[in-house]
Amino acid sequence: MPLLCYWYWLADLTPMSRRLIVFLAASLLAVAAAPATAGDVVVLEVHGGIGVATADYVLSGIEHAEGADAELVVIKMDTPGGLMAPMRDIVQAILGSEVPVATYVTPAGARADSAGTYILLASHVAAMTPTTHLGAATPVFQGSDDGTGEDSSDDSESATPPGTAMERKVLNDAIAYIRSLAERYGRNAEWAEKAVRDAATLTAGEALEQNVIDIVADDIPDLLRQVNGLEVKTEAGTVTLATDDAVIEEYEPNWRIKILSTIANPETVLLLGLIGLYGLMYEGWNPGAIVPGVVGVICLLLAAYALQVLPVNYAGLALIAVGVALMTAEAFAPSFGALGIGGVAAFSFGAIMMFDSGIPGFGISVTFVVLLTVVFALLFIWLIAYVLKLRKRGAVSGKDSILGGVGTAMEDFMGEGRVWLEGEAWTAHSSVAIHKDQEVVVRTMNGLLLEVEPNTESDTK
Numbered sequence: 001m002p003l004l005c006y007w008y009w010l011a012d013l014t015p016m017s018r019r020l021i022v023f024l025a026a027s028l029l030a031v032a033a034a035p036a037t038a039g040d041v042v043v044l045e046v047h048g049g050i051g052v053a054t055a056d057y058v059l060s061g062i063e064h065a066e067g068a069d070a071e072l073v074v075i076k077m078d079t080p081g082g083l084m085a086p087m088r089d090i091v092q093a094i095l096g097s098e099v100p101v102a103t104y105v106t107p108a109g110a111r112a113d114s115a116g117t118y119i120l121l122a123s124h125v126a127a128m129t130p131t132t133h134l135g136a137a138t139p140v141f142q143g144s145d146d147g148t149g150e151d152s153s154d155d156s157e158s159a160t161p162p163g164t165a166m167e168r169k170v171l172n173d174a175i176a177y178i179r180s181l182a183e184r185y186g187r188n189a190e191w192a193e194k195a196v197r198d199a200a201t202l203t204a205g206e207a208l209e210q211n212v213i214d215i216v217a218d219d220i221p222d223l224l225r226q227v228n229g230l231e232v233k234t235e236a237g238t239v240t241l242a243t244d245d246a247v248i249e250e251y252e253p254n255w256r257i258k259i260l261s262t263i264a265n266p267e268t269v270l271l272l273g274l275i276g277l278y279g280l281m282y283e284g285w286n287p288g289a290i291v292p293g294v295v296g297v298i299c300l301l302l303a304a305y306a307l308q309v310l311p312v313n314y315a316g317l318a319l320i321a322v323g324v325a326l327m328t329a330e331a332f333a334p335s336f337g338a339l340g341i342g343g344v345a346a347f348s349f350g351a352i353m354m355f356d357s358g359i360p361g362f363g364i365s366v367t368f369v370v371l372l373t374v375v376f377a378l379l380f381i382w383l384i385a386y387v388l389k390l391r392k393r394g395a396v397s398g399k400d401s402i403l404g405g406v407g408t409a410m411e412d413f414m415g416e417g418r419v420w421l422e423g424e425a426w427t428a429h430s431s432v433a434i435h436k437d438q439e440v441v442v443r444t445m446n447g448l449l450l451e452v453e454p455n456t457e458s459d460t461k
């Protein structure tokens with residue numbers, strides 16, 4: 001009955017309207033019956049040390065891929081390692097992703113060392129470019145002496161690695177963690193343990209032979225060709241990849257991640273700290289300048305935030321403070337360079353020690369530290385000396401700046417006349433004859449009347 005109603009309704013329409021309705025219906029049926037096309041492939045790039053900014057970038061990229069219903073996420077990786085906490089955040093995001101994630105070590109000569117190895121093994125697809133390598137995933141210990149004094153030496157094959165109890169805990173935790181990641185996708189868990197316990201490494205070809213990775217690909221198109229039709233298990237279930245005609249989307253970090261990535265760098269932190277310190281000191285010596293104080297506060301806050309996400313040795317930070325104090329003392333109490341040289345040395349060693357964590361990707365260039373220290377030390381000493389010179393100069397405005405000032409007579413006079421002083425014409429009085437263009441010295445000031453006399457010092461020159 002409903003079909004008959006629709007038929008009578010169509011019969012009442014004009015021929016043009018009927019043809020339009022039939023065309024639209026046929027188009028909808030064609031779209032519904034068309035085979036599904038491949039989705040987008042979202043490509044992320046991870047270079048350098050893995051830190052908080054890297055984790056934010058990868059997590060936002062995976063979230064973007066899930067929102068766009070992408071077919072695959074590809075993480076192009078070249079890293080010497082990084083911090084444990086951000087690495088675990090990335091691994092958890094990969095394991096919980098509804099979109100398959102392929103980590104691809106590229107370009108040629110790249111590496112996935114330390115934290116990069118964990119991320120590679122946690123991915124649904126582990127791939128590498130020829131002439132790349134992975135491994136060396138032993139945790140780096142920082143000040144882990146817990147004072148237990150336990151002796152871990154043992155001659156058996158299952159001996160606990162030497163070190164403190166805390167170091168053994170961290171090492172065993174890392175071994176269990178990387179084994180679980182390898183076993184999740186049926187990869188070589190025995191070698192994964194060696195990568196942590198013995199810092200073992202493998203080339204791309206060796207990793208493929210030993211079932212550590214899944215694919216060796218020359219480039220992204222080759223990778224997508226090889227994974228096309230591959231079945232992978234994700235949080236949403238088993239997925240068959242369709243990447244034959246996929247559209248590649250390069251995912252760029254947003255402005256917040258770019259700023260965080262820039263400031264979360266040891267060299268940038270050191271530079272921000274020095275600029276902030278100088279800005280506040282200049283504002284303190286010249287109240288009302290405003291701009292140096294505002295810039296100084298912003299730079300110090302940025303440096304303080306970055307220090308929270310970087311591995312820092314606080315003994316080095318203390319040495320930096322001592323170095324600044326010594327350079328300040330050199331400006332106030334000249335010691336023929338002894339205090340200044342000591343300040344420069346303390347600052348340099350402090351900067352190197354503060355970021356000497358041993359964690360790959362988070363070291364600092366000694367050359368950069370030395371050059372920065374010398375430049376800022378000279379600037380610092382000059383700035384303080386200049387401020388002290390200004391203070392000794394006395395008043396530069398008002399009555400105090402007029403008294404003792406040297407002006408020039410604008411005319412011949414004895415009694416009252418006019419003199420040019422500090423860019424203005426003043427009424428002056430002299431008890432002796434003054435000639436035009438003669439220099440005069442202000443002795444007293446009565447209202448706006450200056451009591452002057454010839455400048456004898458200029459006459460004797």
